[in-house]
Amino acid sequence: MEPNEIKSRCIGTIVGFAVGDALGMPVEFLSPEQIRQYYDKGISGFMQAPAGHASDFLPQGSYTDNTQTLLTTAECLIECKKMDPARQADALLSWYLNTVPHRTPSSANMSACKHLSTGKPWNKSGVFSSDCQATSRMPPIGLMFYRHPQTLLRAAQDNCIITHNEPRARAACVAVAYLISRLVQSDERAWPADQVLETADYISHLNEDLAGLMRWSTQIGHLSPKEALFEIGTSSDVMETIPAAIYCFLKHPRNLSNAVLAAVNAGDAADSIGSLAGCFVGALAGLDIIARQWLQGIENSDVLIGVGENLANLVNHHDIEAA
DSSP states (O other), X not given: OOHHHHHHHXXXXXXHHHHHXXXXXXXXXXXXXXXXXXXXXXXXXXXXXOTTSTTTTSOXXXXXXXXXXXXXXXXXHHHXXXXXXXXXXXXXXXXXXXXXXXXXXXXXXXXXXXXHHTTOOTTTOOBSOOBGGGGGGOHHXXXXXXXXXXXXXXXXXXXXXXXXOOHHHHHHHHHHHHHHHHHTTOOTTOOHHHHHHHHHHHHTTTOHHHHHHHHHHTSOTTSOHHHHHHHHOOSSBHHHHHHHHHHHHHHSTTOHHHHHHHHHTTOSSHHHHHHHHHHHHHHHHOGGGSOHHHHHHSXXXXXXXXXXXXHHHHHHTTOSOOO
């Protein structure tokens, strides 16, 4: 693939993730009925969270801990030119200690970081949780190692267990990283459902139940988002978050706005599902499909673009360590 196209896909992945995160930020934890109560016709752009919400202190266009922790992974990969789990653990510990206030972090991430702060090593700090927060750190791994599936497999699992050592969480992390790696290589003739099915096959040895749900998500595109997301569920458990994000992506594989808005208006784990749907679209379709309003309104857009560019530079120059 041409270097400029890889650059567009890398930036699109990072920015698409953050846009989905920020659009979902004000409606995280809310039901669809509560969303309509606060926002009439729902979320259609960057909004501030309602008074009393856990994120009501954030300006519109702000992202949550999802993007913050994604950036820790991207920056570690750029610095080390490989997956260094000890360095990643240090970055997460720094995020935990120096971010005030935290932006709706998961209890699993917080507990694992507390373990790190007491001196536990990175491979002993994780907790037994299947929430989706570790998957937020996977898109940069998928970009970095898209030519090296075995390195990707190890890197995703090593990164995951710093905070989450539950088998379903590990399978979900590998699924997100591997799907990104497949989408970033897809051309216009590719049907993205095929990439999802390939990913399901790739992770089936880790968790066949999650693989089955991913396959199912490719078969329900005829359902409306309201119907499909009710059937799938929209909680922060990976058994719902991953198929929900995949459904929204496949419903609108080259339209970031439609995919992400379908995700976030379902509420619940809106920021997580929205961010994953957004990064899948960005990996497939690149930066050009991200509307100007999202680029201008998202927090730290220059940082997000710069991180995507730096990842692309490493990938394009094969300047990474793979084993």
